[in-house]
Amino acid sequence: MSKVKMEVHLGPLRLQNPVLVASGTFGYGSEYADLVDLNRLGGIMVKGTTLHPRAGNPMPRMVETAAGCLNSIGLQNVGVEAFIREKLPFLRQYRCAVIVNIAGDSYEEFEQLAERLDGVEGVHALEMNISCPNQEKGGIHFGVDPESTREVVRRVRQRTRLPLIVKLSPNVTDITVNARAAVDGGADVLSLVNTFVGTAIDAKTRRFKLANITGGLSGPAIKPLALYMVWQVAQAVKVPIIGMGGIMNATDAVEFLLAGASAVAVGTANYVNPRVSIEVLEGIEQYLREQGETDVKHIVGTVKRCKPGNEF
Amino acid sequence: MRCAEHCEVVANRPVATNQFEIEIHCPTVALHAQPGQFVQMRVQSGYEPLFSRPFSVFRRFPDRGNFSVVYLARGTFTRMLAGKKPGETVFVVGPLGNRFSVRQPANEMLHVLVAGGVGAPPLYLLAEEMVQLGIPRHRIVVVNGARRQDLLVCQEHFAELGVHLWAVTEDGSLGERGKVTDVLKSLYQRGELPHDRCQVYACGPTAMLEAVAQFAQKHALPCQVSMETLMPCGLGVCLGCAVKVRTAEGADYKRACVDGPIFDATEVVWG
Numbered sequence: 001m002s003k004v005k006m007e008v009h010l011g012p013l014r015l016q017n018p019v020l021v022a023s024g025t026f027g028y029g030s031e032y033a034d035l036v037d038l039n040r041l042g043g044i045m046v047k048g049t050t051l052h053p054r055a056g057n058p059m060p061r062m063v064e065t066a067a068g069c070l071n072s073i074g075l076q077n078v079g080v081e082a083f084i085r086e087k088l089p090f091l092r093q094y095r096c097a098v099i100v101n102i103a104g105d106s107y108e109e110f111e112q113l114a115e116r117l118d119g120v121e122g123v124h125a126l127e128m129n130i131s132c133p134n135q136e137k138g139g140i141h142f143g144v145d146p147e148s149t150r151e152v153v154r155r156v157r158q159r160t161r162l163p164l165i166v167k168l169s170p171n172v173t174d175i176t177v178n179a180r181a182a183v184d185g186g187a188d189v190l191s192l193v194n195t196f197v198g199t200a201i202d203a204k205t206r207r208f209k210l211a212n213i214t215g216g217l218s219g220p221a222i223k224p225l226a227l228y229m230v231w232q233v234a235q236a237v238k239v240p241i242i243g244m245g246g247i248m249n250a251t252d253a254v255e256f257l258l259a260g261a262s263a264v265a266v267g268t269a270n271y272v273n274p275r276v277s278i279e280v281l282e283g284i285e286q287y288l289r290e291q292g293e294t295d296v297k298h299i300v301g302t303v304k305r306c307k308p309g310n311e312f
Numbered sequence: 313m314r315c316a317e318h319c320e321v322v323a324n325r326p327v328a329t330n331q332f333e334i335e336i337h338c339p340t341v342a343l344h345a346q347p348g349q350f351v352q353m354r355v356q357s358g359y360e361p362l363f364s365r366p367f368s369v370f371r372r373f374p375d376r377g378n379f380s381v382v383y384l385a386r387g388t389f390t391r392m393l394a395g396k397k398p399g400e401t402v403f404v405v406g407p408l409g410n411r412f413s414v415r416q417p418a419n420e421m422l423h424v425l426v427a428g429g430v431g432a433p434p435l436y437l438l439a440e441e442m443v444q445l446g447i448p449r450h451r452i453v454v455v456n457g458a459r460r461q462d463l464l465v466c467q468e469h470f471a472e473l474g475v476h477l478w479a480v481t482e483d484g485s486l487g488e489r490g491k492v493t494d495v496l497k498s499l500y501q502r503g504e505l506p507h508d509r510c511q512v513y514a515c516g517p518t519a520m521l522e523a524v525a526q527f528a529q530k531h532a533l534p535c536q537v538s539m540e541t542l543m544p545c546g547l548g549v550c551l552g553c554a555v556k557v558r559t560a561e562g563a564d565y566k567r568a569c570v571d572g573p574i575f576d577a578t579e580v581v582w583g
Contacts, residue, residue: 027549031570035316035405035547055564062544062552067359069544073551076565220359248359271363271545272354274316274405 004288005295006281008042008262010240011188013125013163015042015097015263018296019253019281022244022267023048023101023127023167024073026277028087029094035274040281043097045191045265046087048129050102051109053079058211063200068219068246069268070198072212075103080116092122099165103129107155110142114159126162128153128187131169131194143169143194146181153185165242168192168233170222175229176236183237191242191265192233193226219268220246227259234260234301248276250283257284260301315340316405321396322378329462330385331430332394333370334402339377341406345369347438348515348538348574351381351406352546355392365389366543366569368515369407370433370466371440382433382465408546409573412438412513412536414445420509423447424499424533425454425475426492426524428516432456432466434538435515439475449474455495457516461486492516493523500531507532514538514577525577535577543569556581 006017023045029038038044056076063070078086083100091098100123104110110128117123130152131143142152153166166182168175170193179190195216200209226245234241243261246268247253253264269276284296293299319338327333341351352364367381385394396402412434414423423442425435435454442452452475458464459482467486470477478495479487488495496512499505514524515538528535541553548570557566557579566572 025545025549027547031547031549034314056551056554059554059556059565060542061554062542062550064361064363064542064544067362069362069552071550071552076551076554219362268362271550273403274545274547 004285004293005297006285008297010165010242010262011163013097013189016095017042017281018257018263019277019284020045020099020242020263020265021270021277022265023129025267025270028083028091030087030090032270032274036278038094038096040278041096042263043099043124044091045099045101045127046083046091047077048075048101048103049077049080049083049113050075051080051104051112053077053082060209060211061215063209063215065198065200065217065219066221068217068221070200070210070215070217071195072210072215074212080113084117084120088120088122097124098122099125099127101127101129101167107152110152110156111159114156114162118160118162123162125165125189126156126160127165127167127191128156129167129194131167131171143178144172146177149178149181150185153182153187157186163188165189165191167194169194170225170229170245171197176232179233179237183239187239189240189242190233190237191244193222193229193245196222196225218246220248222246223252227255230256230261231259231303247280248272250280250287253280253284254287254299257296257299258301258303260303262297262300313340313344314406314408317403318401319404321398321400321402323398324394324396327382328465331382331465332385333380333382334393334396335373335378335380336402336404337378338404341369341379341404342372342374342377345372345379345407345437346411347441348412348434349407349409350434350546350573351379351404352408352543353381353393354403355389355396361389363542363544364403364405364546366408366546368434368538369437371437382430384430405546409569410571412538412574414438414442415511415534421447421451422504422506422510423452424496424505424510424512425452426496426512426514426516427454427456427465428492428520429458429463430465431514431516431520431538431540435513436466436469438513439470439473443473443475450476452476453499454478455480455492457481457492457495457520459483491523492520493527496524496527505531505533510534512536512577521577522582525580525582528577536574537577537580538573539568539575539580540573541568545569
């Protein structure tokens with residue numbers, strides 16, 4: 001069987017292959033380690049990490065929807081110090097990249113997080129979560145206002161030498177505006193998309209299904225929207241893109257690569273099938289062989305317009 | 313030891329009105345599942361419904377590598393599960409979660425297993441283990457409750473174990489009329505639940521668990537409850553199954569799928 005090259009470079013970040021697992025859907029890796037060979041992954045984007053531990057939002061905070069789910073977890077996490085002390089040593093055993101997703105309520109919190117993680121052994125990149133829809137303050141605010149996006153990225157850029165990924169919110173009128181703002185601020189890579197704000201109502205009880213009323217929609221329901229945004233942003237900026245949003249299998253992942261993503265992140269699908277990330281990796285390799293491609297980089301952004309069909 | 317794999321359905325038989333026992337070939341779960349643990353199952357190839365569903369393990373057949381769960385076919389997912397025929401496959405992740413803890417297995421200890429509806433199966437596995445551990449059958453009390461007789465689960469299995477068995481139905485169609493807590497109150501009033509030599513284990517709807525927990529707390533009876541929530545991942549990652557618990561600092565969230573599903577009843581913040 002012919003070997004295809006799967007290594008990708010996202011700016012200064014090297015990945016052994018383009019398959020990542022999205023933040024918030026893979027914990028700190030240890031939760032999956034007996035079911036998934038972590039050494040085979042391109043990288044793990046760890047759970048959203050804040051300066052201090054967070055308990056998260058009240059229950060109920062997750063609801064299944066049509067081909068998707070809404071979550072309002074509220075960044076429940078152990079905090080950056082416990083992450084470095086308790087979670088990172090486990091991750092250092094593996095050769096996949098470790099990308100820490102950081103989230104702050106203020107410019108200063110983002111700066112402190114970046115500074116704290118800079119130079120820490122085993123941390124290969126930062127992903128700035130400026131797009132979480134489930135926080136009362138901060139979070140999405142930074143991601144929907146281009147000026148705030150530019151400023152928060154600029155400040156973090158000054159505090160770290162790590163490759164800087166900025167995760168964009170889809171909850172904007174034109175995502176390319178925020179993409180350019182993030183690049184202007186110093187982003188090496190963009191990841192998109194985070195979840196779409198939505199809600200769910202129980203008609204029987206006449207109540208919202210989430211205690212927080214709104215949550216972030218993810219899963220296969222959002223794939224066409226995410227795919228379009230990846231394609232849009234790929235036309236607008238020069239930096240590499242990590243595409244995500246409803247990737248459930250290798251074909252979905254290939255579509256994101258064709259749309260212009262240099263790597264992909266599997267999210268909600270990890271809940272459905274713990275081994276899906278490896279299946280996606282193997283499926284991309286198989287696709288490349290079938291297409292006669294020798295390097296995954298060769299297919300990035302190669303989608304073409306369809307031919308007009310016959311009219312009925 | 314746990315697995316995530318497609319497993320063959322061996323049997324899928326009706327056991328009561330709209331209730332089925334599905335037997336699945338999965339040596340890992342058959343060998344390693346403990347009382348109170350569960351598996352995540354997925355039966356569909358499409359995205360409706362999207363998530364797997366958790367089911368407590370009912371019986372284990374390690375010699376032939378099978379395990380079974382009992383389920384009520386009432387929603388989209390469980391109706392699809394009811395349509396699974398022998399030879400077809402389901403996707404199984406498990407065994408998952410913690411287990412009921414059998415504390416102080418002294419001869420004088422009284423073990424009170426309180427089941428509500430389809431909460432009975434994991435308690436059956438617990439009762440079976442207790443018998444295998446040599447706990448005298450008369451020291452194992454099962455209070456098995458449901459709204460009606462035809463919704464009572466595992467009654468004949470408990471009976472076959474020879475444990476001290478109470479049936480209780482809200483409409484009085486079988487056994488005592490009322491709720492499981494009515495039987496507990498009656499036992500307590502007769503002096504049959506000594507607080508210093510009694511352990512309560514409960515599994516069933518949340519409202520029942522809360523009532524049992526309140527009863528246990530009132531009479532200082534140690535009580536373990538199996539919490540039922542939506543568990544999208546079952547692996548402690550999505551944090552969608554959080555249970556509010558008391559801590560020294562106030563309250564916090566624990567994950568039902570990995571910190572539970574079994575919790576000390578006094579730890580849970582109810583309501």
